[in-house]
Amino acid sequence: MRKEVVVEILTEAGYLLLAFVLQASVVSYFAIGEMKADLILGALVYVSISKRPMHSTIVGFLVGVLQDMGFGGWIGINAFSKCLLALLVSHASRSTFKERYWTQLVLLLSTVMLHDLVYFGFLYGGGVSQIGSALLKVSVGSAVLTALVSPAYDFIIRRVFSLKGPVSRESVTLPREQ
Amino acid sequence: MRKSDELPAPSPRYGSLKAAAVCLAFSFLMFVLKPDDARWLSTPRAGLESAVVGLTGTIGWVPRLIVLAEQSRSLHSRVATDPLLLENLEALRQENRRLRNLLGLAQRDEWNAVMAEVVGKETGRLGTIILVNRGSSSGVTEGWIACSPEGLVGKVSRVRETFSQVQLITNYNSPVSVRVERSGVEAVVEWTPALPTKLSMKFVQPDADLKTGDVVVSSGLGGVYPAGLRVGRVTKVRVDQDSRESVIEVRPFVDFSRLAVVLLVAPEKIKVEMLESGLFAPDVD
Numbered sequence: 001m002r003k004e005v006v007v008e009i010l011t012e013a014g015y016l017l018l019a020f021v022l023q024a025s026v027v028s029y030f031a032i033g034e035m036k037a038d039l040i041l042g043a044l045v046y047v048s049i050s051k052r053p054m055h056s057t058i059v060g061f062l063v064g065v066l067q068d069m070g071f072g073g074w075i076g077i078n079a080f081s082k083c084l085l086a087l088l089v090s091h092a093s094r095s096t097f098k099e100r101y102w103t104q105l106v107l108l109l110s111t112v113m114l115h116d117l118v119y120f121g122f123l124y125g126g127g128v129s130q131i132g133s134a135l136l137k138v139s140v141g142s143a144v145l146t147a148l149v150s151p152a153y154d155f156i157i158r159r160v161f162s163l164k165g166p167v168s169r170e171s172v173t174l175p176r177e178q
Numbered sequence: 179m180r181k182s183d184e185l186p187a188p189s190p191r192y193g194s195l196k197a198a199a200v201c202l203a204f205s206f207l208m209f210v211l212k213p214d215d216a217r218w219l220s221t222p223r224a225g226l227e228s229a230v231v232g233l234t235g236t237i238g239w240v241p242r243l244i245v246l247a248e249q250s251r252s253l254h255s256r257v258a259t260d261p262l263l264l265e266n267l268e269a270l271r272q273e274n275r276r277l278r279n280l281l282g283l284a285q286r287d288e289w290n291a292v293m294a295e296v297v298g299k300e301t302g303r304l305g306t307i308i309l310v311n312r313g314s315s316s317g318v319t320e321g322w323i324a325c326s327p328e329g330l331v332g333k334v335s336r337v338r339e340t341f342s343q344v345q346l347i348t349n350y351n352s353p354v355s356v357r358v359e360r361s362g363v364e365a366v367v368e369w370t371p372a373l374p375t376k377l378s379m380k381f382v383q384p385d386a387d388l389k390t391g392d393v394v395v396s397s398g399l400g401g402v403y404p405a406g407l408r409v410g411r412v413t414k415v416r417v418d419q420d421s422r423e424s425v426i427e428v429r430p431f432v433d434f435s436r437l438a439v440v441l442l443v444a445p446e447k448i449k450v451e452m453l454e455s456g457l458f459a460p461d462v463d
Contacts, residue, residue, distance in 0.1 A: 023301045024230060025238030029245060031435035034375040040301055053194030061201035068208070069223050070230045071300040071307050071343075076209030078302065083201040087194060119303055122209065123350075123371070130371035138303060138374055 012047060015157060016063055019043035022153075024070070035141030038112060040067065041082070042150025045111050048086045049093035049104070060086025074122075081118040085111055105147045112143035224338060231309050231341045235297035242295065245438040290444040292316050294324075296437050297341065304374065305434070306349035308332075312442060313340045321402060324440045329408035329431035330354065330396055331440050342442070346434055347409065348377065355400035356409055361387035364397055367409060367428050377410060379426035384417050386424065394428055404446055 019039045027039055044063055048056035064079030089111055096103050116139035117131065124130045157163065278285055294316075298309035312318050314337050324331040324344045332352060336343040345352050353368035356379070363386045367377040382388065392412040398405025414427040 020301065021230075021233045021237050024298045025234035026241050028299045028305060028435045029241035034304075036305075036435065038303070054197045057194055057198045057201060061205065064205065066226070067301050069219070069226045071227075071298075071302070071309075074209060075211065075219065076205040076207070080202055080205035080209065083198060083205060087198045090194070116303060120371075127371060133372060134374045142303065 011161075011163060012059070015163070016040070016043050016047065016059070018157065019153065020063070020066060020070075027149075032141065032145070034138050035145055037145040037149040038115075038142060039146075039149065039153055041085070041112060041115055042108060042146050042153060044082060044086055045089055045104075045108055045150065046154045048089040049107065051090060053087055053090040053094075056086040056090035057083055060084075077119060077122050080122065081115050084118060085115050088114070101151065104151060108147040108150055109143045112146050113139055116142070227309070227338065227341070227343070231297050231311070234299075234309070235295075235311060238297060242438045245436055249438070286446075290317075292318060292442045294318075294342070294440055294442050296440060304348070306346045306352075306369075307335075308344045308346065308434075308437065308440075310342050310344055310440060310442065311340065313338045313342050315339050317444075318342050318442055319444075321445050323403055323407075323443045323445060325407055325443060326432055326437060326440055328433070329410070330403065331432055331434070331437065333402055334442065344440065347430060348434065353380075353400075354403055354409060355397045356394045357397040357405075358388060358412070359393040359395050361392070363387055364399070365426075366400075367394065373427055376413065377428040377430060379412070379424075379428055382424045382426060384422060384424050388412060388415050388424075388426060390415055402445060404443070 019042070023039045027037055030036070040063060044056075044060055047059055051059070061079055061083040064082035065075075067078040067082070068075045089107060093107065096107070113135065116135055120131045120134045120139075124134070275285060292312050294310035294312035296308050297311045299305055300307040310324070318334060318337055320334055320337055322334040322342075324333065330347055332344045332346040332349065334342045335345040347354055347367075348369050350369050353366050355364070356367050357364050363382065365382045365386075366380045368380060370378040372378070379388075379394070390412055394409045394412060396403040396405055396407040396409055408431050410428040410430040412426060413429045414425070416425050417423070418425050
């Protein structure tokens with residue numbers, strides 16, 4: 001395997017692992033009621049919009065397994081929802097202008113809502129009113145917080161560790177006028 | 179023409195869909211596994227949990243310090259009044275001991291407690307599990323109770339050598355038998371999907387003496403939690419018109435998102451003996 005590929009994989013693993021550790025240790029202290037930012041999901045969105053769908057799917061699955069295994073809850077629930085979301089985000093981001101901040105915000109908001117729909121769907125066994133209640137009481141606020149915090153996390157980590165951006169503005173080329 | 183030239187190149191889209199199908203199927207299988215079938219996962223889980231505790235314990239000291247500093251400031255103002263309160267409590271404890279002697283009642287156990295720092299919190303959306311930095315090497319075993327100055331936090335659900343996992347009372351699997359302090363009404367509080375951010379009070383008669391603002395404490399009847407620990411406050415009381423059942427919401431006193439330190443308390447001897455005898459199988463605590 002080439003050195004650059006190894007470095008890229010390690011960098012991505014470090015980026016996601018740091019989000020995981022911060023989520024488990026710091027983020028909950030800044031929760032507003034039951035609403036708290038989901039840094040892991042935010043970081044996964046940034047990885048998914050910059051990578052191919054297959055790569056994103058596998059990363060989403062591994063991050064979910066890590067989350068499930070680390071805290072003794074139901075195994076599989078996070079793996080399933082993160083894997084599915086990573087695939088969707090990666091596909092969706094190929095046909096959107098993802099370099100724009102507002103596009104990223106919309107992607108983050110909708111990802112958290114979709115993730116929670118799947119997550120609570122599993123947790124509540126499909127009870128529609130219960131899922132709706134949880135989405136309203138927990139997910140909406142968490143989605144907003146995630147959409148605000150995740151770009152900051154991404155920006156800071158990439159600045160501090162001098163990493164390449166998730167979406168390179170230089171790579172955007174406009175079609176040549178006919 | 180070579181064969182490879184005739185075949186269309188494999189679409190990366192289908193590749194990702196195949197990978198997703200495998201990952202999703204595997205996740206679903208893990209989800210439907212019964213706990214007995216998932217025993218093979220206990221070793222990698224233990225390793226991963228140790229790593230998580232190590233990392234979060236190291237990185238999380240900053241917010242813990244901030245929370246502890248805040249608590250220290252608020253407790254500082256109570257220092258002047260607490261000695262008087264403690265003296266009063268000690269006098270009451272002695273009086274209680276004498277009265278129990280006179281009545282021929284068995285003495286209550288002294289608390290065997292250990293302070294523990296919260297070194298990790300579940301990363302899932304509801305976050306109902308925490309990790310604390312005391313384990314079997316400190317004498318902690320499964321079934322110990324976790325509480326804070328505000329009230330009941332949960333119970334120890336898994337123990338490793340240097341850390342333990344505490345299941346909060348907001349976990350789907352942590353019902354608590356309770357008593358309303360003002361009226362003495364007994365019930366059970368537990369987390370339900372309909373109230374994801376609060377606890378729901380169950381087994382209450384529609385005409386029970388309950389009102390908004392009532393303080394709810396543990397009744398000690400469930401077999402795990404000792405009596406008298408503050409659990410929460412009643413925030414809503416209504417009767418469902420269709421089922422004629424009482425719908426009562428309880429907001430826990432403890433702010434679980436800002437927990438930095440907990441007190442781990444050994445269960446009372448009598449409760450351990452009751453459980454070990456097999457004559458009492460608690461369906462609540």
